[in-house]
Every structure is written in structure tokens, then in C-alpha cells.
Amino acid sequence: MASTAAPASTIFRRPKQTSGWMSWLTTVDHKKIGIMYGYSAFFFFILGGLEALILRLQLAGPNGTVLDANEYNAMFTMHGTTMIFLFVMPVGAAFFNYMMPLMIGARDVAFPRLNALSFWIFIFGGIFLYSSFLFGTTGPPAGGNLPGGATDASWLGSTINGGWFMYQPNAGPRFSTGTVLDFGAIGLQILGLASLISAVNFIATIFNMRAKGMKLLRMPVFVWMTLVVAFLLLFSLPIIAVALFMVTFDRQLGTLFFDTFQGGDAILWQHLFWLFGHPEVYILILPAMGIVSETLPVFSRKPLFGYPAVVFAGAAIGFLGFGVWAHHMFASGITPVAQAAFGLATMTIAVPTGIKIFNWMGTMWMGKIKFTTPMLFSLGFVALFVIGGLSGVTHSIVPADWQQTDTYYIVAHFHYVLFGGAIFGIFAGLYYWFPKLTGRMLSEKLGKLHFWLMFIGMNLTFGPMHWLGLQGMVRRTWKYPEEYNFGTWNMVVTVGAYTIALSILVFMINWVRSKRKGVESGMDPWDARTIEWSIPNPTPEWNFGVNPEVQALDDWWHRKYDENEEGRPVRKAEADATIAQFHDQGVNPPSPIHLPSPSYFPFLAGAAFLAIGYGVVYHTRGWGLPLLAFGVILLLSSMIGWSLEPLEEDHEEVHA
Numbered sequence: 001m002a003s004t005a006a007p008a009s010t011i012f013r014r015p016k017q018t019s020g021w022m023s024w025l026t027t028v029d030h031k032k033i034g035i036m037y038g039y040s041a042f043f044f045f046i047l048g049g050l051e052a053l054i055l056r057l058q059l060a061g062p063n064g065t066v067l068d069a070n071e072y073n074a075m076f077t078m079h080g081t082t083m084i085f086l087f088v089m090p091v092g093a094a095f096f097n098y099m100m101p102l103m104i105g106a107r108d109v110a111f112p113r114l115n116a117l118s119f120w121i122f123i124f125g126g127i128f129l130y131s132s133f134l135f136g137t138t139g140p141p142a143g144g145n146l147p148g149g150a151t152d153a154s155w156l157g158s159t160i161n162g163g164w165f166m167y168q169p170n171a172g173p174r175f176s177t178g179t180v181l182d183f184g185a186i187g188l189q190i191l192g193l194a195s196l197i198s199a200v201n202f203i204a205t206i207f208n209m210r211a212k213g214m215k216l217l218r219m220p221v222f223v224w225m226t227l228v229v230a231f232l233l234l235f236s237l238p239i240i241a242v243a244l245f246m247v248t249f250d251r252q253l254g255t256l257f258f259d260t261f262q263g264g265d266a267i268l269w270q271h272l273f274w275l276f277g278h279p280e281v282y283i284l285i286l287p288a289m290g291i292v293s294e295t296l297p298v299f300s301r302k303p304l305f306g307y308p309a310v311v312f313a314g315a316a317i318g319f320l321g322f323g324v325w326a327h328h329m330f331a332s333g334i335t336p337v338a339q340a341a342f343g344l345a346t347m348t349i350a351v352p353t354g355i356k357i358f359n360w361m362g363t364m365w366m367g368k369i370k371f372t373t374p375m376l377f378s379l380g381f382v383a384l385f386v387i388g389g390l391s392g393v394t395h396s397i398v399p400a401d402w403q404q405t406d407t408y409y410i411v412a413h414f415h416y417v418l419f420g421g422a423i424f425g426i427f428a429g430l431y432y433w434f435p436k437l438t439g440r441m442l443s444e445k446l447g448k449l450h451f452w453l454m455f456i457g458m459n460l461t462f463g464p465m466h467w468l469g470l471q472g473m474v475r476r477t478w479k480y481p482e483e484y485n486f487g488t489w490n491m492v493v494t495v496g497a498y499t500i501a502l503s504i505l506v507f508m509i510n511w512v513r514s515k516r517k518g519v520e521s522g523m524d525p526w527d528a529r530t531i532e533w534s535i536p537n538p539t540p541e542w543n544f545g546v547n548p549e550v551q552a553l554d555d556w557w558h559r560k561y562d563e564n565e566e567g568r569p570v571r572k573a574e575a576d577a578t579i580a581q582f583h584d585q586g587v588n589p590p591s592p593i594h595l596p597s598p599s600y601f602p603f604l605a606g607a608a609f610l611a612i613g614y615g616v617v618y619h620t621r622g623w624g625l626p627l628l629a630f631g632v633i634l635l636l637s638s639m640i641g642w643s644l645e646p647l648e649e650d651h652e653e654v655h656a
């Protein structure tokens with residue numbers, strides 16, 4: 001390491017820490033940001049999970065007394081909101097951040113400081129949402145009481161309670177008079193901004209920063225799915241942003257967009273919400289699809305079957321996903337023609353989804369399957385996602401949907417997709433790429449224990465919900481009477497939920513132990529196909545010692561293997577030497593490498609949103625507007641500081 005000092009300006013010094021907590025606060029390295037995204041998302045996963053466990057305690061038997069109606073509303077709202085916006089989306093961002101640049105052979109994302117900004121906005125948005133537990137109030141609706149006759153909100157009930165869909169006008173100022181839904185609307189707005197920023201960043205990165213030779217159709221499927229998700233975010237988030245502004249205006253400034261008593265339109269909210277909300281579910285599932293498209297070939301020891309079809313199916317799912325939103329509104333009074341059209345459109349999504357599933361099965365067909373933990377989670381993903389997909393098709397049949405909607409059948413469906421799909425995919429990815437973070441392996445023994453507990457628990461939890469729903473157990477209900485005979489299966493469901501919790505505990509123990517004491521992984525522990533495995537583990541600060549050049553899809557595999565006449569892979573004689581050579585280049589870069597300098601400003605700009613958020617909620621209090629002004633000034637001055645920052649300060653150069 002040597003450094004040359006030649007700052008252009010000295011007014012705005014850039015921080016230089018490369019270790020200690022300040023280095024995390026100021027980092028612009030995509031890997032560190034990815035790790036921070038991952039840990040914070042996991043933290044929220046625990047919170048969302050605890051909320052689910054409380055819900056399931058309440059519903060374990062008839063006439064539960066753990067929660068009152070208001071608290072139940074608050075718990076399921078925060079549970080859903082947390083899982084979607086504070087866990088699955090950010091954990092997706094963690095993978096995109098850490099893996100995507102490595103998989104395209106880049107040193108960082110296109111705009112490293114913007115990347116840090118998006119992370120800090122997410123953190124402060126999450127803090128803002130959760131602070132409603134401390135500051136939120138739920139007053140009685142105009143002319144009524146809190147649900148269930150409660151008169152005052154308890155601590156558990158003092159948070160956002162309008163469902164993650166925040167249906168209007170229920171979640172508007174007329175029926176939700178406290179502040180909790182202000183926290184909801186503004187918190188989601190802040191979180192949406194974070195995702196929008198990273199979407200732009202990832203699109204720019206994928207289009208501009210690929211290694212030489214990495215044509216679009218040589219990109220790993222995971223990178224493709226990152227791209228599709230980024231476009232989905234780019235097109236869907238502005239819609240929810242507008243809708244949330246309308247809610248905030250209704251609540252803060254007295255507009256009447258959604259107040260049906262004075263000419264507002266409740267269905268308009270549903271259109272805007274689901275026009276975002278449906279693409280959102282693909283935002284949640286496509287990263288997992290990308291992950292298993294990487295792991296299935298590696299552990300089947302075969303190339304991905306029908307790579308272009310998988311890629312185009314992913315893009316088609318993204319595209320079609322914008323045309324089906326009103327299938328969430330079959331029971332909301334849209335015309336029969338609209339119902340028929342949206343029902344049909346919804347069924348078409350089964351086609352590209354089916355293509356993907358057949359291609360994954362084709363990949364495994366006649367493969368030499370290795371049942372490692374990431375493979376088990378990938379297989380779990382495929383199996384459970386198929387079940388969730390099939391029950392999804394049943395919703396696209398309008399009369400069936402009328403029967404199922406707002407029952408536990410729906411709850412079963414979307415948890416099969418989101419838990420069985422998204423979360424199993426995410427765990428497949430965590431086990432698969434853990435060596436890239438740490439240079440060690442997660443324990444296979446604990447991993448398999450984790451998998452089986454989670455797989456069994458998941459089916460115990462969400463399987464019986466199908467028949468509970470068909471028997472008429474309604475969704476969003478805080479209790480059910482004895483004579484309905486829902487008790488037995490609900491007890492099974494609750495036992496399942498706690499089994500899942502146990503499995504997560506096993507995972508955490510595994511993670512903490514393996515990080516320090518796990519078996520060292522070497523460079524290419526899975527004998528993988530893609531170029532992120534052509535550099536040492538853990539990933540060096542500079543990613544690639546030498547800018548990679550790619551000659552084929554699955555370039556790394558082709559450097560290690562030839563095919564014989566029968567099309568079977570034959571390991572090249574020089575494969576070990578190739579690996580050693582890449583390892584050496586990765587550890588000892590032959591020429592100096594320039595890395596972007598850290599910055600204080602993303603953190604400061606992100607923090608500004610906390611002040612802005614509270615300023616808006618409390619703008620009628622004496623200190624509200626000054627706080628809002630402070631937030632805006634902090635944001636603007638951070639932006640100015642950011643733009644005047646010297647490009648690099650004492651830039652670090654890495655020499656051989």
C-alpha cells in the first residue's frame with residue numbers, strides 16, 4: 001500500500017478511515033454497503049418474525065386474549081410492512097449490492113456515493129416507521145371507537161394499523177385520526193425513495209460497467225433479474241409515491257382525494273396502490289428466481305437449461321406484471337369486462353413462470369445433483385413456489401376469487417410465494433455466497449437442520465391455512481369463536497410458526513460460529529460457473545486484481561472444463577494452475593488500483609429525511625415546521641457538500 005496526496009481542494013476533506021465504525025458510516029464500497037443492507041434487513045426480519053409469532057399466539061386457539069382488535073391490526077400491518085419493505089426488498093438490495101458488481105466484473109457500482117445514500121435513506125426510513133411504536137397515536141375514528149370498542153391504544157397498538165395496503169378512506173383522516181398512518185404514509189415514501197435511487201444506480205451499472213466481452217446474453221441470470229427488478233422499481237415506485245403524496249395531502253393539508261364522503265374516490269386508491277403493489281410482488285420474488293438460477297446449475301453440474309428462455313421469461317414476467325393489478329380488486333366493484341380482462345391477463349403470467357420452472361427442472365434432469373444446503377434451499381424454493389403459483393392461478397378465476405378473497409386461503413397463497421419462494425431463495429443465496437463474504441463455509445450439518453426445520457415448519461404453518469380459508473376463516477380477524485372448529489388446525493399453524501422460529505435460531509448460531517470458525521473455503525469451493533468465483537475469498541477490497549475479460553456465458557467454468565464428444569465435461573489438465581493463477585492475480589494486483597474515497601454526505605443526507613418526516617407529521621406543533629426546515633437545509637447542504645467534494649482525497653493505491 002502506498003498513497004499519493006494530491007487533493008484538488010481542501011475545503012471539503014474526505015474521510016479516509018478504512019476500519020472502525022467510521023469506515024462503515026462513510027463507506028462507499030458496494031461490498032460494505034451490501035453487508036450493512038444484509039444485517040439491517042435481517043434485524044428487521046427478526047422484528048417482523050416476532051410480530052408474526054405474537055399474531056400466531058393470539059390465533060392459536062378460539063377467542064384468543066393476547067391482543068385486542070386494535071393491537072391485532074397493528075401487529076399484522078407492521079408484520080407485513082416489515083417483511084416486504086424492511087426485509088425482502090433490502091435483503092434483495094444486499095445481494096444486488098454485494099454480488100452484482102462481482103458477477104459482471106466491476107470494481108463498484110456506477111455511483112458509489114449514491115449507493116451509500118440509498119442505504120442510509122433506507123435505515124432512517126426504517127427507524128422512522130418503527131418509531132411509531134414510541135410516538136404513534138390512534139385516536140377514535142370520526143363518530144366511533146377504536147376497533148373492538150377499545151378506547152385507548154396500548155403500546156403494541158400504537159403503530160401503523162391500516163394493513164400494508166392502507167386502504168382508503170379507512171386509512172385516511174376521517175377514520176384514522178391518530179398519527180400512526182402519517183408514520184405509515186411518510187415512512188413508505190422515504191423507503192420508496194431509497195429503492196428508486198438504487199434502481200437507477202443498478203441500471204447504470206449493469207449497462208455500463210460490465211467486463212470486456214460480457215454481452216447482455218452472457219450475463220448471469222442473477223444479474224438479469226437484478227436488471228428486471230431495477231426496471232420494475234423504476235416504473236412502479238413513482239406510482240406509489242404519487243398515491244402516498246395524495247394520502248399525505250389528505251391527512252395533512254385537508255385535500256379530499258380519497259374521502260368518499262366529499263367526492264373522493266376509494267377505488268382510485270386501490271388502482272394506484274395495486275398498480276404498484278402487483279409489480280412489487282415480482283420485485284420480491286425475482287431476486288430469489290435469479291439466485292436459484294445460479295445455484296441449480298452449479299449443484300446439478302450442468303449448464304442452466306434454456307438460458308435465453310429463462311432470461312426472457314424473467315423479463316416477460318416483469319412486463320406482464322404491470323397489466324394485472326386489478327386482480328386484487330375483483331371484489332371491489334370493477335366492471336365485469338374489466339374483471340374478465342384482468343382475470344385473463346393474470347393467467348398469462350403462468351406461462352413465463354411455467355417456462356422458468358420447466359427450465360429449472362430441465363437443468364436438474366440427468367444432472368449429478370449434490371444435495372448441499374444451498375441446493376436443498378433451492379429445491380425447497382421450486383417445490384413451494386409451485387404450490388404458491390398454483391393457488392395463485394385459482395385467484396385469477398373471478399368467481400373463485402370472490403370465494404377466496406379475504407380468507408386465509410389468500411394468506412396461505414402469498415406466504416407460499418413469499419416465504420416458500422422469496423425466503424427459501426434468499427437462504428439458498430446466503431449459504432451459497434457466504435464464502436465470498438468471509439472466506440469460510442457455513443456448517444452443512446447446521447444448514448441441513450435449518451433447512452428441514454424450516455421446510456417442515458413452513459408447511460405446517462401455511463398448508464392448513466388453505467383449508468381454514470376454504471372453510472371460511474376470514475383474514476384480518478383477531479379471533480374466531482369456538483363453534484367454528486378452527487381451533488385444531490390453528491394450533492398446528494402456530495406450532496409450525498414456532499418451528500420456523502427455531503430454524504432461524506439454528507441459522508443464526510451457524511452464521512455466528514461459521515464466521516469465526518467455519519471451514520476455510522478456498523477460492524472456488526462449489527466448483528462454480530460464474531466469474532465472482534475467479535477471485536479469492538473473502539473478496540479483496542479491489543474485487544478484481546486484473547480487469548476480467550469474458551469469452552462465454554459461464555466463463556469461469558469454461559476456463560476449467562472442456563466438453564468431450566458426448567458433451568460431457570472434462571476437467572482441463574491446467575485447471576488447477578488456472579485457479580492458482582487467478583488467485584495470485586486477485587491477491588497481488590500487478591498494477592495500482594484506484595478505489596473511490598469515502599464520504600460523510602450520504603449519511604448526513606439520509607439523516608435529513610428523519611427530520612423531514614417528523615417535521616411533516618408534526619407540522620402543526622410549534623417545533624414541527626422548524627424541524628422540517630432544518631431537515632430540508634441539512635439535505636440541501638449535504639447535496640452541495642457532496643457536489644463540491646474533491647473527487648478523491650489521498651487516494652489509496654494498491655501496488656503489487
Ligand code: HEM
Pocket residue numbers: 049052053055056076077079080081083084088162163164165411415418419422423461475476477497500501
Ligand atoms: C413465521 C413466518 C410467518 C408467519 C407465522 C406469518 C403469519 C402471518 C399472519 C398471521 C398474518 C395476518 C393475516 C391476516 O390477519 O390477514 C400475516 C400477514 C402477512 N404476512 Fe406473514 N407470516 C410469516 C412470514 C411472512 C413473510 C416472510 C412475509 C413476506 C416476505 C410475510 C408477509 C405478510 C404480509 C404481506 C401480510 C399481510 C399484512 C397485511 O394484510 O397488511 N409474512 N402473516
Ligand SMILES: [Cu+2]
Pocket residue numbers: 277278281324325327328
Ligand atoms: Cu397481484
